Amino acid sequence: MNTNNYFTSVKQLLYKGELNRLTMPIEIYLEVTNVCEMGCIYCYKTNLNNGKSFLSLKLLKKLLIEIKNAVSTPILFVLEGGEPLLHPNFDEIVYLIKKNNHCIDIITNGLLLDDEKICSMYDYFDIYKDEIQISLDGLSQENYKNRNIPGDIVIEKIKYLNSKKIIPRINSVITKYNCDEILSFLRFLSNEVDISSVTLSSVIGKKNMNLQAPLEKRRNLSIKLKEENLNFQIYENFLHKNCYSIKCTERFAEHDDYHRRCTALTGKISVSTDGYVYPCVFYENHIKPIGDLNEDSLERIWNSKLANEFIIWKNDISENCTYCKQNLNCTQICAGGIF
Numbered sequence: 429m430n431t432n433n434y435f436t437s438v439k440q441l442l443y444k445g446e447l448n449r450l451t452m453p454i455e456i457y458l459e460v461t462n463v464c465e466m467g468c469i470y471c472y473k474t475n476l477n478n479g480k481s482f483l484s485l486k487l488l489k490k491l492l493i494e495i496k497n498a499v500s501t502p503i504l505f506v507l508e509g510g511e512p513l514l515h516p517n518f519d520e521i522v523y524l525i526k527k528n529n530h531c532i533d534i535i536t537n538g539l540l541l542d543d544e545k546i547c548s549m550y551d552y553f554d555i556y557k558d559e560i561q562i563s564l565d566g567l568s569q570e571n572y573k574n575r576n577i578p579g580d581i582v583i584e585k586i587k588y589l590n591s592k593k594i595i596p597r598i599n600s601v602i603t604k605y606n607c608d609e610i611l612s613f614l615r616f617l618s619n620e621v622d623i624s625s626v627t628l629s630s631v632i633g634k635k636n637m638n639l640q641a642p643l644e645k646r647r648n649l650s651i652k653l654k655e656e657n658l659n660f661q662i663y664e665n666f667l668h669k670n671c672y673s674i675k676c677t678e679r680f681a682e683h684d685d686y687h688r689r690c691t692a693l694t695g696k697i698s699v700s701t702d703g704y705v706y707p708c709v710f711y712e713n714h715i716k717p718i719g720d721l722n723e724d725s726l727e728r729i730w731n732s733k734l735a736n737e738f739i740i741w742k743n744d745i746s747e748n749c750t751y752c753k754q755n756l757n758c759t760q761i762c763a764g765g766i767f
Contacts, residue, residue, distance in 0.1 A: 442695050455504045455696035457709050460512035467576040470631040474713045481701040492528045494726045506533045513540040519549040526552040538562040538585040560596040566606045566613045573605040586621045598626040602666045607641035618658040625661040705729050
């Protein structure tokens with residue numbers, strides 16, 4: 429079994445409830461920096477560019493040693509931010525992780541992908557095990573309205589990746605500003621660049637509900653997508669209603685395993701630049717961290733009382749979501765969306 433299939437198969441067992449919790453996380457979301465040069469209107473991060481912070485190599489080395497002593501299987505490090513490529517030692521971060529036989533998944537706006545200072549990263553990048561996710565919401569003005577940069581600039585960066593035989597994934601957020609242009613955007617991608625998939629999501633969090641595209645428009649988009657013949661996979665996560673209450677009153681007779689797709693503290697964790705550990709990125713600076721890697725080990729934090737209390741709380745949400753009418757449209761119930 430190759431590495432990507434391994435990660436997928438383990439997560440599927442968590443989704444289906446055949447595994448309740450892993451002995452150690454299989455995914456670690458690593459906040460490389462809180463610095464970002466963008467100004468996305470829907471960003472869920474609350475501390476961007478606030479006292480600019482960068483993950484220390486010392487902390488990363490400590491974490492990698494602890495993992496080596498605890499597990500023999502690979503872990504997926506999701507490098508995020510902020511904009512992770514702005515870290516002055518980003519290539520060394522990639523090198524250290526790859527040296528320890530783990531995998532990386534870089535979430536980036538793409539602007540620095542051809543920057544000379546990070547080009548050495550590609551020496552360690554494995555096109556069969558590692559991935560790059562690029563945030564892009566449309567072409568030209570559609571992307572500018574959401575992310576304050578024209579989309580055609582990012583398209584050139586994707587072509588640069590393609591020249592290195594790297595086929596990235598695209599993450600697109602659907603708002604009231606770009607919903608009408610999504611189909612033409614996807615057709616352009618299909619004709620002009622090589623990508624593996626596009627994930628279409630609606631905005632997340634209560635504070636962003638005013639940016640949401642009307643539900644009827646999103647439904648029509650979903651219908652039209654089924655008629656398209658694109659050369660990449662589409663993942664839809666934009667049809668659910670704006671329900672972030674854990675006291676769900678809508679009930680539905682049938683359900684499947686979708687409500688289990690949140691793997692926060694059952695299969696993954698998030699580590700901030702200062703070493704604080706959270707259940708996932710959506711909880712950073714919203715709740716008290718469950719631990720501090722500067723003072724404790726990952727294994728002890730993973731098995732701590734605070735971690736177990738969070739899992740009990742999350743299971744209560746999952747139980748409510750089991751019978752929710754929106755279950756079949758909600759491809760990944762996000763407990764962090766309540767903020």
